[in-house]
Amino acid sequence: MRARETNEDAGALALRALVWTLGEPDRAQRLLDTTGLDPSDLRARAGEPAVLSAVLGFLENYEPDLIACADGLAVAPDALVGARAALDGGYEA
Known part of the structure; x- marks a missing residue:
């Protein structure tokens, strides 16, 4: 599998996972607490690998x-x- 396609597919799946994660307020808060991101930073950087x-x-x-x-x-x-x-930077299993 080509690395660029793999990263694009991985990014699309990760964005879906982000939306799922943010769908529950307590889990969303745990994500912010764990990553150190604040909501505005997360919105601005959501597409970054x-x-x-x-x-x-x-x-x-x-x-x-x-x-x-x-x-x-x-x-x-x-x-x-x-x-x-x-x-x-790796490849999907």
């Missing part, structure tokens, strides 16, 4: 959220983990 990777890493660090997000997006949890790896 580093921010998207941080969102996916946040989900990875709490397996119930990772699984719930994967279910909500109709993807395997491994797809979210692979997307983070792709955004960090």
